[in-house]
Amino acid sequence: EDQVTQSPEALRLQEGESSSLNCSYTVSGLRGLFWYRQDPGKGPEFLFTLYSAGEEKEKERLKATLTKKESFLHITAPKPEDSATYLCAVQADRGSTLGRLYFGRGTQLTVWP
């Protein structure tokens, strides 16, 4: 069964305090791993797509990495506006180019001044 587990469930950081969010996955053939940011009551906002182990992507204060079993979202010198829930999702290889996303429960990040 395809599973995605994110940790920690919640994370409180002081502004400027760097940290990492973890996403562990079990999937029969990874077609892609996706990171989204979600603000309360809003739709998930796309951040990164990772396809293969060793791949890294960066955007401003965020950097996503991927291994064969997990992905990390590193947040460098976060600011209060980075506060949100960060969702990890995987797309499994079903012999098709199309596929549903399996989401983790998310990490609720709070950055205080």
Added chain:
Amino acid sequence: AAGVIQSPRHLIKEKRETATLKCYPIPRHDTVYWYQQGPGQDPQFLISFYEKMQSDKGSIPDRFSAQQFSDYHSELNMSSLELGDSALYFCASSFSTSGSTGETQYFGPGTRLLVL
């Protein structure tokens, strides 16, 4: 850049009523996905369409049906609504490729459904 459009944004219904949610994908996107997100929960896949044909089906109740039209917009029809159907309903769209890698899904702002 154009994003996924969903309507209505908020909907209040009584039990046993019917609701229709609409989704307009990003221009040139040919695949639409529907997800349900309960309070404090992660999004759960309901159903998807590619080129107007159902491509995948998840944990969607038999009371729900959906379709994709010739202009690629999609509608999720929900009948005999129950209190447990109260949730955020998201539509996502992507552009399919013939490669082996997954396509990024872009999400709309969601429709908040409240069943009383």
